[in-house]
Amino acid sequence: DGGITQSPKYLFRKEGQNVTLSCEQNLNHDAMYWYRQDPGQGLRLIYYSQIVNDFQKGDIAEGYSVSREKKESFPLTVTSAQKNPTAFYLCASSTLRQGENQPQHFGDGTRLSIL
Amino acid sequence: AQSVAQPEDQVNVAEGNPLTVKCTYSVSGNPYLFWYVQYPNRGLQFLLKYITGDNLVKGSYGFEAEFNKSQTSFHLKKPSALVSDSALYFCAVSLWGTDKLIFGTGTRLQVFP
Numbered sequence: 001d002g003g004i005t006q007s008p009k010y011l012f013r014k015e016g017q018n019v020t021l022s023c024e025q026n027l028n029h030d031a032m033y034w035y036r037q038d039p040g041q042g043l044r045l046i047y048y049s050q051i052v053n054d055f056q057k058g059d060i061a062e063g064y065s066v067s068r069e070k071k072e073s074f075p076l077t078v079t080s081a082q083k084n085p086t087a088f089y090l091c092a093s094s095t096l097r098q099g100e101n102q103p104q105h106f107g108d109g110t111r112l113s114i115l
Numbered sequence: 116a117q118s119v120a121q122p123e124d125q126v127n128v129a130e131g132n133p134l135t136v137k138c139t140y141s142v143s144g145n146p147y148l149f150w151y152v153q154y155p156n157r158g159l160q161f162l163l164k165y166i167t168g169d170n171l172v173k174g175s176y177g178f179e180a181e182f183n184k185s186q187t188s189f190h191l192k193k194p195s196a197l198v199s200d201s202a203l204y205f206c207a208v209s210l211w212g213t214d215k216l217i218f219g220t221g222t223r224l225q226v227f228p
Contacts (some may be wrong), residue, residue, distance in 0.1 A: 004158070031214055040124075042205065042218040043159075050214070058215075090158055094214060101147040101166070101209050104216060106158030 002027045006091050006107035012115045013078065013085060021076045021110045023091035030096045032074035033104065036060060037088040046089075049074055050096060078112060086114050117142045119208050121219035128196045129227050136191040136222045138206030148189040149207040149216065150180055159205060165189060176200070196226045 004025045013019045025032065031050045035043040045058030049068040063082025068074055074093075078085045088111050092104040118141045128134045140146055147166055151159040163174025170182045180191045189206060206219040 006158075040220060042220040043216075044218075045215060048215065092158075096214060101164075101214060103149060103161040103164055104159075105161070106151075108158045109156070111156070 004091055004093055004105055004107035006089075006110050008110060009108070011110055011112045013112060014115050016080045018077055018079050019112070021078070021089055021091075021112070023074045023076065023107060024072055025074075025091075025093045025105075025107075026072060027093055027105060028071070029093035029105070030071070031094045032068070033092040033094075034058075034064070034066065034074070034076045035090045035092065037090055037109075043090065046076065085112055087112060117208060117210065117217050119206050119217055119219040121204075121206055121222045123222050124220075125223045125225060127225045127227065130198050131195050134193050134196045134200070134224065134226070136204050136206075136224060138189045138191065138219060140187050140189065140206075140208045142208055142210060144210050147209045148180075148182065149209075150174065150178070150189075150191050151205045151207065153203040153205065153221075162191070162204075196224075198226050198228055200224060201226045 007022045033048040034046040037043050044060050046064050047066040049055035065077045088109050090109045091107045094102045094104045120139045149164045150162040153159045163172050165172045165182045173179045178193050203221050205221050207216040209216050
């Protein structure tokens, strides 16, 4: 079955440590997204990418970095510069079709906590 | 700036009764509107979308939503609620030509037996 796989499901970070969250999709989607979900705040866009080797900052990119070396993969690194990283992180993907915004498909998330 | 408002943090309804989850939006242009549902510790699942055309949109699991341009609203409805509908519901908006979604803060639906 096609879908989006996020790993790990739970992740713990020590102070000063960078951690990388994995996101893989086999839907052949062009666009991929990373969101952060905090209670009562909905989803906020961190980074997005519409094509391989290109990505754009979202609304809360500070303290995060991404890469898009392959169409299927869009890993997110939470750096030590992100002072409040505890959150639920969601990856999504969608096709890009001119004139009709397509729904985004979501993975099941990674819950990141600070040790 | 584009924004989405979900004025109710929680909606409680008895099983078998109709339910409504409210959403209003503010955009400078023609909106594309979406509803998603999230179960605990899971990602979001797409329910339905409005692009153009009929103001009443039908989606998954018996849900529907009504687009009202004059009131800038896109309320989610279901004629008869099920306990299994209990979840967190998100409204989202995007503009034509962009694939970025702006989400509301979510409404928790609790259906009681």
